[in-house]
Structure formats: structure tokens, C-alpha cells
Amino acid sequence: MKSIHHKTRNDLRESIRRAMIVLLNQRLADVLDLGLQAKQAHWNVKGPNFIGLHELFDKVAEELEDLTDEIAERAVELGGVAHGTIQIVSKSSELPAYPLDITSGKEHVAALSSALATFGAATRVAIDTATKGGDADTADLFTGVSRGVDKLLWMVEAHSQAKE
Numbered sequence: 001m002k003s004i005h006h007k008t009r010n011d012l013r014e015s016i017r018r019a020m021i022v023l024l025n026q027r028l029a030d031v032l033d034l035g036l037q038a039k040q041a042h043w044n045v046k047g048p049n050f051i052g053l054h055e056l057f058d059k060v061a062e063e064l065e066d067l068t069d070e071i072a073e074r075a076v077e078l079g080g081v082a083h084g085t086i087q088i089v090s091k092s093s094e095l096p097a098y099p100l101d102i103t104s105g106k107e108h109v110a111a112l113s114s115a116l117a118t119f120g121a122a123t124r125v126a127i128d129t130a131t132k133g134g135d136a137d138t139a140d141l142f143t144g145v146s147r148g149v150d151k152l153l154w155m156v157e158a159h160s161q162a163k164e
């Protein structure tokens with residue numbers, strides 16, 4: 001699949017832009033998958049903490065949407081095509097599949113925390129890849145994404161961290 005689709009006056013070298021488009025599309029697949037995983041948790045959670053978790057998981061999905069937009073649009077800014085269809089996402093996402101058979105708040109907190117942490121780790125690798133690849137702006141974008149995901153991970157994981 002060719003990565004450069006549009007001519008641009010952006011002065012970043014074409015080889016750099018090519019590598020960044022591939023990197024951005026990889027993390028785009030992950031974050032789209034992650035957003036749906038948060039919705040899956042939002043829809044299916046049950047138990048005594050229902051309302052708090054139901055609302056929190058929706059907030060996670062909403063905040064991920066903003067990050068998703070940043071990632072997708074940078075791929076296009078660099079001359080590429082954002083690969084955001086469900087067919088591509090299901091082939092390319094590196095996140096483990098979200099379990100369909102869980103119900104309790106505890107299980108959804110654990111499953112979503114683990115998905116957020118996996119994406120957070122991949123994003124931190126992407127910061128380094130973009131820095132070494134010569135694109136400070138893509139590195140900065142991923143730094144922002146990683147900071148946002150760390151915050152979401154805290155908000156979800158806090159439900160399982162109290163010492164009782």
C-alpha cells in the first residue's frame with residue numbers, strides 16, 4: 001500500500017513523511033479500537049458502581065475521540081490517507097480483543113485499564129520512533145496523546161487501587 005497520496009508544500013522530507021504516515025496509521029487503528037472498547041465497557045458494565053463507571057467509560061470514549069482526530073489528521077497533513085475504516089482497524093489494531101463475557105465493574109475496570117496501558121506503551125514507543133525519524137511535530141503529537149492516555153488510565157485504574 002503506497003503511503004503518499006497527496007502532493008504537499010510541507011517541507012518535511014518525503015521519506016520522513018512516508019514513515020510517519022505508516023506510524024500514525026498504526027496508532028490510529030489502535031486508538032479507534034480502544035475507543036470502541038471503552039464504549040463496549042460503557043454499554044455492558046453492571047453492578048453497584050454502575051452509574052459512575054457507565055459515565056466514566058463514556059468520558060474515556062469521548063476523550064479518545066479527540067486524540068483519534070489529531071492522529072488521523074496528521075497522517076493526511078503529511079500527504080497520506082487516514083486509514084479509519086472498521087475493516088482496516090480490525091486487521092491492523094495491535095490491541096488484544098475486548099472480552100465479550102464480562103459484566104462486573106471490577107472486570108471492566110481491569111479490561112479497560114489493560115487496553116489503555118497497552119495503547120499508552122505503544123504511544124510512548126511512537127514518540128521515540130518519531131523523534132528518531134526526524135519529525136518533532138509527530139513526536140510532540142504522540143507526547144500529548146500519551147499524556148492524555150495516562151490521565152484516562154489513572155481515572156479508570158483508580159477504581160481498583162484503594163487499599164482495603
Ligand SMILES: [Fe+2]
Pocket residue numbers: 042058
Ligand atoms: Fe451512552
